[in-house]
Amino acid sequence: MSVQYQDNLDLDAKQRYSVKLKLIGLDSCPYKVPADTWINDPKQWPASEYPDVYHYLIKHPRIYSAEAMENYRSLEAHRFFWSGWVQTVFHMKTNSGHYVLKAIVKPSWIDTEKPHHPWVALKKSGPVIAAHCDCMAGLEEACSHIGALLFKIEAAVRLGYASSTCTDRPCEWNACFVKKKIEPKKISEIKFYKTATKEALKKSKKKMKKITEPATAEEQNRFLESLASLDKPCVGLSAFAKYSGLFVSHGSEPT
Ligand SMILES: [Zn+2]
Known part of the structure; x- marks a missing residue:
């Protein structure tokens, strides 16, 4: 992901992106934040539950309709999550106390395809404040990669990996949820x-x-x-x- 992402946006998109960053208390674009600032620890993640994800996906920017969410397991976003295309999720805390979580989302099992880089900003209590992705639809916060990232966070909370009392191995789940690389073999x-x-x-x-x-x-x-x-x-x-x-x-x- 290019650290120049924000600079390369056109004027209108750049302004909207700046407003979004101010809203969540960020001085600079998450794509510019140094790697050592990001933390891999699901136990610190906000308590986002399905109603938080549902509310965001159907209300604003309305990635999906309420009817589509009734069968959410068939959605592309859920398929991305369930197939393991959402890689390890990292988070950081903003100046205003909100959380930004990011991950690389592969478009499919083909390694050569270009991955996408969604991030979401959440309140500690769970609601989604804003989201973004470097794909075409991500500028409008309306892409399956954002949805897939939210589904993974929701799953971690639901399975207890985001609980501070979790005695399991949340970091391992966060990383190992990624599917193993599939090598071709003779029948x-x-x-x-x-x-x-x-x-x-x-x-x-x-x-x-x-x-x-x-x-x-x-x-x-x-x-x-x-x-x-x-x-x-x-x-x-x-x-x-x-x-x-x-x-x-x-x-x-x-x-
Ligand atoms: Zn996207």
Whole structure:
């Protein structure tokens, strides 16, 4: 991200950007703030919850409609977050006590595509004050990258990673939520099933094999005996020499 971002904006956009920065108590553009000022510690993040995100996304600048938010999991912004395209989130505190959180958002799994750099300004209690992104729609605060960043912050709060009492590893979650780099492989080298699944499949095959094994001579005899003991023996028994006598008529010959 260019530190010259603000300087390269046209006059109108530059003025609006300056107003935005003043609103959140920043003297300079977040893209100019030195790297060592930014902190990686979700436990210090504002308590932004879903209503805060929802309110921002549908009210101002109305990135999404209320109808679209009813199915928010299908939104591009949520997909970016859920797919792990929002990288580690860093934050800093402004002079007015607000929080600015930033992250790199990859547009897809293709490493060569240009990433975007959204930032959001939040009150400590959670509401969103302002947001920005270096993509085309980001100037108007209306892009999926901003939405994706907000969804990640909301998830951290909801999962307890933003709590000061969190005993888990919030920094690890913040960083490791990023999907691992996917390396291409030959189909023959791809493992489609987990080892546990393959073992379970082998066991079930063994069970099936056992069921289809032919009956032993003893089992066959027991079965034939049970048929022969019926009041009306099964006609199939007549095919067995031992039981054929059951089917010989001892009455008078038919006329
Ligand atoms: Zn954007």
